[in-house]
Amino acid sequence: MKATEILPSMRALLMDIDGTLTHGSTMLPGMLELFEFLHSRQIKFMVATNNSSKSPAKYQQLFSGFGAKIGLENIITCSDVTAWYLNEHYPSGCKAYVIGQEGILNALKQTACELLPDGKGKADVVVVGFDNQLSYEKLKNAILYIQQGALFIGTNPDLLNPTEEGLVPECGTTLAALEAATGIKPLVMGKPRHYLFDMALQRMGSQPAETAMLGDRLETDILGAASAGLKTILISTGIDDAGSVKEKGITPDVIVEDLPDLLERWKQA
DSSP states (O other): OOHHHHGGGOOEEEEEOBTTTEETTEEOTTHHHHHHHHHHTTOEEEEEEOOOSSOHHHHHHHHHHHTOOOOGGGEEEHHHHHHHHHHHHOTTOOEEEEEOOHHHHHHHTTSSOEEOOTTOSOOSEEEEOOOTTOOHHHHHHHHHHHHTTOEEEESOOOOEEEETTEEEEOHHHHHHHHHHHHOOOOEEOSTTSHHHHHHHHHHHTOOGGGEEEEESOIIIIIHHHHHTTOEEEEETTSSOOHHHHHHHTOOOSEEESSHHHHHHHHHHO
């Protein structure tokens, strides 16, 4: 499908962050121009990430440092989605055991759930995010709680995270260990599951058919958005490109080289 057939009807845009708008702490060319374009056309937008370790405030600080006009209401993380899910299903509160860092811990403080100290009490849910201080004790506590019937929730399924050192363990690695030990599959909140897309559409007040997802990962951004009914735009500045489409058999509606390429096509459309 051509960009001219997709872009004119888009009224909202959901965007991945790392690999799409940034590379770590570096802004990708065309990012500021894209935000300006979206503001000028009154196109609703949100940025979304499977990173559970950073809070929306940290991302807002990052974007503000680039000179981008973006509010907290325009940022959604898998930690936010986890808190949203718990508020929906445990409105009166629950007891949660958490493996994770600042992002997920801060998000869960916005729920009625009580965060359990290590290994004490009885947990209703076990919530697992990225944790670079993961220990035997944390794994043991989580396994025992899951064996006792606690709901097993993962913030995101990503096995590895690209860093300057190379590919290092992410949340999905911990989920795999806990699943192997308990035989229980986690309920995953982040992309490609529908929960993040549901929350983003709700926040933007948009319908799937008029909303596009811009991202660099076929298995999460593109597959997840397509399953939720959104139009999909693969950008070749991160993990996947046109060659990956043939290799993985996941086909986006549009493929762009970079943000300036997307802007030029959107303006022409």
